[in-house]
Amino acid sequence: GAGVSQSPRYKVAKRGQDVALRCDPISGHVSLFWYQQALGQGPEFLTYFQNEAQLDKSGLPSDRFFAERPEGSVSTLKIQRTQQEDSAVYLCASRLGGVYEQYFGPGTRLTVT
Amino acid sequence: QKEVEQNSGPLSVPEGAIASLNCTYSDRVSQSFFWYRQYSGKSPELIMSIYSNGDKEDGRFTAQLNKASQYVSLLIRDSQPSDSATYLCAVNSGAGSYQLTFGKGTKLSVIP
Numbered sequence: 001g002a003g004v005s006q007s008p009r010y011k012v013a014k015r016g017q018d019v020a021l022r023c024d025p026i027s028g029h030v031s032l033f034w035y036q037q038a039l040g041q042g043p044e045f046l047t048y049f050q051n052e053a054q055l056d057k058s059g060l061p062s063d064r065f066f067a068e069r070p071e072g073s074v075s076t077l078k079i080q081r082t083q084q085e086d087s088a089v090y091l092c093a094s095r096l097g098g099v100y101e102q103y104f105g106p107g108t109r110l111t112v113t
Numbered sequence: 114q115k116e117v118e119q120n121s122g123p124l125s126v127p128e129g130a131i132a133s134l135n136c137t138y139s140d141r142v143s144q145s146f147f148w149y150r151q152y153s154g155k156s157p158e159l160i161m162s163i164y165s166n167g168d169k170e171d172g173r174f175t176a177q178l179n180k181a182s183q184y185v186s187l188l189i190r191d192s193q194p195s196d197s198a199t200y201l202c203a204v205n206s207g208a209g210s211y212q213l214t215f216g217k218g219t220k221l222s223v224i225p
Binding site for chain 1: 117145147149155156157158159162164201203205211212213214215216217
């Protein structure tokens with residue numbers, strides 16, 4: 001079956017622009033996670049959804065970051081007024097209920113100029 | 114602050130040798146442990162999960178867990194050049210939180 005998909009794969013934004021990153025999880029996966037990966041680092045947790053409920057947003061670095069999953073499937077991570085320090089790869093992962101394994105999408109590489 | 118520590122490497126091994134990758138974690142209540150492989154420019158790919166003390170084998174990969182020492186390792190037998198990648202250790206503390214805490218990764222190079 002299809003894996004996690006993300007779009008766009010690459011995004012260049014000028015500082016101050018808003019961006020929206022999309023994640024389409026594996027069909028039937030109830031949990032969805034967003035991570036941020038800076039160059040040379042491991043992924044860092046941003047936020048977690050169970051179906052449409054955002055159960056943990058403790059990793060969002062500022063109130064410029066907002067995520068939603070209104071129908072419990074596709075999720076969007078929005079970054080307002082982008083800053084250079086937001087440049088990173090944004091990874092989405094999904095998890096089937098009842099197990100712990102998370103499967104990652106290909107990521108969106110965001111470059112803020 | 115939950116921490117996961119890995120030697121960043123690079124770790125170089127000759128083709129056919131055993132590669133040994135190590136990881137320690139700080140949160141004693143951690144319950145589940147994962148190894149991901151990440152090729153340059155690609156996203157992490159799950160290769161092993163382990164939940165209880167001891168060894169778990171899957172093909173050429175063996176994960177080892179020692180909760181008392183807060184230590185988890187990955188052995189790759191008969192290393193191949195295609196195993197050259199960064200290996201990320203990830204830990205989940207359970208208790209209703211499903212987020213993963215990752216180490217920075219160990220870069221492995223398998224020399225033909």
